[in-house]
Amino acid sequence: MELHQLQILRELGALGSVTAVAEALRVTPSAVSQQLAALQRGFRTPLTRKQGRTLVLTAAGEVLAASGAEAIDAMAAARNALDAFEHDAAGPVTLSGFHSVGQALFGALVRELAATPPAPTVHLTDEDVAQSDFPALTARYDLVLAHRMDHSAPWPSSGIRSLTLVREPLDVAVAASHPLASRRSLSPADVAGERWVTSRIGYSPDDVLRAIAAVANQPAQVQHRINDYGAVAAVVATGDAIGMLPRYTSRSVDDRDIVRLPLRGVNTLRAIDVLARPEHLRRRSVRQVIESLQRVMARLSS
Structure with missing residues (x-):
């Protein structure tokens, strides 16, 4: 039983003939008859009968047509409710972000949205997962802030939409007292022999460190595996190891005792x-949050 079949049954009771129903719905009489026959196959009791040359509703058909009208009205109300939900600028939006982007963007995003009422009601969560696990988070959140290295596989295209906010370099971080601190930039050969503090496997700094080792043809000496950039900077400041910090999204890190240097020769x-x-992007409130994220990131990276 389909909603459009119930609509045809209702119109038959209201208009009195298959021809009139076809004209009202702008279909052929044959199409009307086919849909009525398909509807009848779902019921043992006859829904229509011949009255002369005209097809009319039986008593059972009238009962079903009346109930069908209620279903059609309920569906229209549901569509209207969904339309209102999709067009509500102040609707709720769930947003997850990995730790460093949350530290860099979440506060600024809340202030940005508050300055442009009516603002969506945003629910923020930090989810620090490996790069390959970000797409699965879209089942739980309206928006997911994710990171992906240039050389890695693209995000899945089926059922997922992606929008790049910024392409961010990772810089080498050394202690202010380190011999390399006076350099303007570094090469893989300069740093490959150093002791490193890097991320856990599957996260972006570790990917870059493996590329450095490959270009320099020298294995990396990984001393510490730490994902939090504040903790990485604290270790680097002691001179015990060097590390990598994202250029824009780790600006909250204390740089008094470290120096950041661009790395040449490796992407x-x-x-x-x-x-x-895709269905989340239909909502006005979700699109408004994306636009605010774009403005916040543009200021952060300028």
Whole structure:
């Protein structure tokens, strides 16, 4: 039983003939008859009968047509409710972000939205997962802030939409007292023999470190595996190891005792992307949050 079949049954009771129903719905009489026959196959009791040359409703057909009218009205109300939900600028939006982007963007995003009422009601969560696990988060959140290295596989295209906010370099971080601190830039050969503090496997700094080792043809000496950039900077400041910090999204890190240096000869760029299911992007409040994220990131990276 389909909703459009119930609509045809209702119109038959209201208009009195298959021809009139066809004209009203702008279909052929044959199409009307086929849909009525398909509807009848779902019921043992006859829904229509011949009255002369005209097809009319039986008593059972009238009962079903009346109930069908209620179903059609309920569906229309549901569509209107969905339309209102999709067009509501102040609707709720769930947003997840990995730790460093949350530290860099979440506060600024809340202030940005508050300055442009009516603002969506945003629910923020930090989700620090490996790069390959970001797409799955779109099942739980309207928007997902994710990072992806330039050399890695693209995000899945089926059922996921992605928008790049910025392409962010990762810089080498050394203690202010380190011999390399006076350099303007570094090469893989300069740093490959150093002791490193890097991320856990599957996260972006570790990917770059493996590329450095490959270019320099020298294995990396990984001393510490730490994902939090504040903790990385604290270790680097002691001179015990060198590390890597994202250029824009780790600006909250205390730089008094460290120096950041660009790395040449290896691609250190990572994309910071917004991932979402296509149906979430239909909502005005979700699109408004994305626009605010774009403005916040533009200021952060300028």
